[in-house]
Amino acid sequence: MSRYGGRDGGAGHGGAPESGADAEAAAVSCTGLRYSFGESTAVDGLDLTVRSGEVFGLLGPNGAGKTTAIRCITTLLPVPKGMARVFGLDVAADRMRVRRLLGYVPQQLSADSGLTGRENVSLFARVFDVPRRERRARVDQALEAVGLADAADRLAKTYSGGMVRRLELAQALVSAPRLLILDEPTIGLDPIARTVVWEHIMAVRAATGMTVLVTTHYMDEADQYCDRVALMHKGRVRASGTPRELTDDLRARRGGGPAPTLEDVFRDVAGSGLNEEGGEFRDVRRTRTTASRVG
Numbered sequence: 001m002s003r004y005g006g007r008d009g010g011a012g013h014g015g016a017p018e019s020g021a022d023a024e025a026a027a028v029s030c031t032g033l034r035y036s037f038g039e040s041t042a043v044d045g046l047d048l049t050v051r052s053g054e055v056f057g058l059l060g061p062n063g064a065g066k067t068t069a070i071r072c073i074t075t076l077l078p079v080p081k082g083m084a085r086v087f088g089l090d091v092a093a094d095r096m097r098v099r100r101l102l103g104y105v106p107q108q109l110s111a112d113s114g115l116t117g118r119e120n121v122s123l124f125a126r127v128f129d130v131p132r133r134e135r136r137a138r139v140d141q142a143l144e145a146v147g148l149a150d151a152a153d154r155l156a157k158t159y160s161g162g163m164v165r166r167l168e169l170a171q172a173l174v175s176a177p178r179l180l181i182l183d184e185p186t187i188g189l190d191p192i193a194r195t196v197v198w199e200h201i202m203a204v205r206a207a208t209g210m211t212v213l214v215t216t217h218y219m220d221e222a223d224q225y226c227d228r229v230a231l232m233h234k235g236r237v238r239a240s241g242t243p244r245e246l247t248d249d250l251r252a253r254r255g256g257g258p259a260p261t262l263e264d265v266f267r268d269v270a271g272s273g274l275n276e277e278g279g280e281f282r283d284v285r286r287t288r289t290t291a292s293r294v295g
């Protein structure tokens with residue numbers, strides 16, 4: 001497993017003291033967050049707290065409002081109603097300072113197929129204002145952190161889907177963010193590639209202590225890797241806690257029996273709003289065939 005510099009390791013975290021961020025504040029705090037596309041309400045009064053240093057999973061089916069909420073938190077969408085804060089900074093009032101604290105890996109492709117891995121990460125280093133004298137080392141470090149050092153000088157179009165996802169992770173890491181936000185980081189990947197992506201995320205997190213906010217459909221991943229999760233349905237958080245708390249709670253409410261899974265918890269809190277055939281949730285495995293999209 002690759003190594004990644006922590007607070008004292010040269011790359012450190014973004015969000016230097018002059019950023020104005022509150023070191024004691026929650027990494028993310030949303031209160032009554034709402035966002036509508038015309039008549040359609042995507043986020044409907046979201047209350048969410050992500051603690052500093054944790055890996056937090058925002059879970060839910062297609063259309064639950066996860067991406068819209070993430071886009072508000074990352075300042076890519078405005079916050080028309082309610083409040084969203086990142087390390088205490090109001091995302092509506094402090095957009096640029098918030099952006100400096102964030103690394104964001106969107107669902108949409110962010111790697112350029114015609115550039116090498118190194119060029120892709122260097123581009124992000126420039127965009128995110130990594131000081132020129134540190135750039136080369138930081139790019140190398142980010143590529144190393146995601147296991148792409150040996151493939152760094154190959155064109156991204158020759159990468160597998162899992163490698164592209166790791167390249168996108170390196171792009172987000174090069175600015176040494178305090179908060180890494182990943183929207184469906186493993187969708188469309190095979191089980192081995194999913195595991196590799198997660199291993200790199202967890203290794204960087206262990207080395208730096210950064211906070212990770214991830215959206216996923218994969219309940220098994222959330223169960224395995226997330227410290228806490230929130231189950232989102234129809235624009236709101238319906239339950240949150242550690243995976244163990246949520247499953248124990250459901251088991252207690254059922255009066256015992258076999259241990260429920262997180263998916264059982266989700267079905268319980270979402271009630272009849274989910275398609276029982278599984279079409280809306282279990283089978284939402286949109287193939288994000290990253291490699292072919294890059295190619």
Ligand SMILES: Nc1ncnc2c1ncn2[C@@H]1O[C@H](COP(=O)(O)OP(=O)(O)OP(=O)(O)O)[C@@H](O)[C@H]1O
Nearest residue numbers: 037040041042060061062063064065066067068069
């Ligand atoms: N640009 C847009 N214009 C209109 N409606 C939108 C737009 N983006 C999202 N929506 C709608 O907002 C709702 C929430 O979508 P969102 O993408 O936030 O959900 P999600 O939980 O991230 O789902 P997915 O996993 O499919 O991305 C959905 O009903 C969706 O159709």
